[in-house]
Amino acid sequence: MPSKTTTMTGENPSFVLKAIKEVSLENIPCPKIDGDYDVIVNIGQTASRSDVHYWQRGRIGDFVLKSPIVLGHESAGTVVEVGALVKNVKPGDRVAIEPGVPCRHCNYCRSGSYNLCPDTVFAATPPHNGTLSKYYKTAADYCYPLPDHLSLEDGALCEPVAVAVQILKVGDVRPGHVVVIFGCGPIGLLVQQTAKAYAASRVIGIDISQKRLDMASKVLKCADGVFLPPSPPTNEPDAQAEWCASIAEDIKQKFSLGEGPDVVIDASGAATSIQIGVNLCKKGGRYVQAGMGKENITFPITTVCIRDLTIRGSIRYTSGVYPMAVELVASGKVTPSKLITHRYKFEEAETAFEVVKKGGEDVLKVLIAGVE
Numbered sequence: 001m002p003s004k005t006t007t008m009t010g011e012n013p014s015f016v017l018k019a020i021k022e023v024s025l026e027n028i029p030c031p032k033i034d035g036d037y038d039v040i041v042n043i044g045q046t047a048s049r050s051d052v053h054y055w056q057r058g059r060i061g062d063f064v065l066k067s068p069i070v071l072g073h074e075s076a077g078t079v080v081e082v083g084a085l086v087k088n089v090k091p092g093d094r095v096a097i098e099p100g101v102p103c104r105h106c107n108y109c110r111s112g113s114y115n116l117c118p119d120t121v122f123a124a125t126p127p128h129n130g131t132l133s134k135y136y137k138t139a140a141d142y143c144y145p146l147p148d149h150l151s152l153e154d155g156a157l158c159e160p161v162a163v164a165v166q167i168l169k170v171g172d173v174r175p176g177h178v179v180v181i182f183g184c185g186p187i188g189l190l191v192q193q194t195a196k197a198y199a200a201s202r203v204i205g206i207d208i209s210q211k212r213l214d215m216a217s218k219v220l221k222c223a224d225g226v227f228l229p230p231s232p233p234t235n236e237p238d239a240q241a242e243w244c245a246s247i248a249e250d251i252k253q254k255f256s257l258g259e260g261p262d263v264v265i266d267a268s269g270a271a272t273s274i275q276i277g278v279n280l281c282k283k284g285g286r287y288v289q290a291g292m293g294k295e296n297i298t299f300p301i302t303t304v305c306i307r308d309l310t311i312r313g314s315i316r317y318t319s320g321v322y323p324m325a326v327e328l329v330a331s332g333k334v335t336p337s338k339l340i341t342h343r344y345k346f347e348e349a350e351t352a353f354e355v356v357k358k359g360g361e362d363v364l365k366v367l368i369a370g371v372e
Helices: 052-057 107-111 152-156 158-170 186-197 210-219 237-254 271-280 301-306 321-331 346-358
Strands: 013-019 022-027 038-048 074-082 094-097 135-139 143-145 178-182 202-206 225-227 263-266 286-289 310-313 340-344 365-369
Touching (some): 038 346, 074 152, 152 158, 178 186, 178 271, 210 225
Parallel strands (some): 178 202, 202 225, 263 286, 286 310, 340 365
Antiparallel strands (some): 013 022, 038 365
């Protein structure tokens, strides 16, 4: 069946990762509608963050770069062409793009946990191309129309909000819960905002940067309390483990947490934060690992056992998460645009990635505009 389309030029400038630490701006073929439910989006804004791992190391966990790919996965844009049977969007619609399209047929997909689908086509995850192109093809039902009052920047930032929503879903955060979040980077801050939107009674943010803590408590006002831990006095494993347990007790006393909070979330990936976080959990509590740091660390397994803790990891998003993220942003309950610290033109994409790689407390979300 014929597709429904608007004007699309023949060139498709893209930001391509050719090999580790080697990127270039190249023209790649324009996508074409192959299926009745395909859509092609003219990308307008892309946020840069975790793709830096592929650029610098060529891998994130089990996903390893073996051939060139286009980078980018946190994007929004304007629909330019749709397959014949697409009904939820039309050319001219502005949409947030959920960057992973699963197989829809495996047991994970059928249960709603499509984040675990082994055949997911996820943007900028090898071997699949990402969204930092002029045009990007995806599935219509993984595009979410944006209300008129939201910008394409807001649409692109629905992706990290969806990550936060998934983290809280994994943690089973409910109204009245006390939640402690380690890490006040972009994800940690969005987890805090989302937890408040979910009516958590108290949200406590922990970070080693006072500026990030001020962002949580004074700018976004998503943390009811913040804590700046001292530096570990030693790297010796046993002594450090003892120190982490003592800091957990300090946090409980400072915030009158009794046996501990209902849910602890680590969005830092720092080994000491993880140890403190597990020690902070109350009996029968939940701990969610969202941050990624060293692949192997010392872990307080005895504490997990004797306190009967539920330990979960969180990755990507599951059924219903992305629409919830768009709704939270649209309602103003979560405001990811306040995290934007840098903006770049498409031609400056490599500079944008350099800024993310350098990091620092003044770098939160870095936005790259689409091809002009």
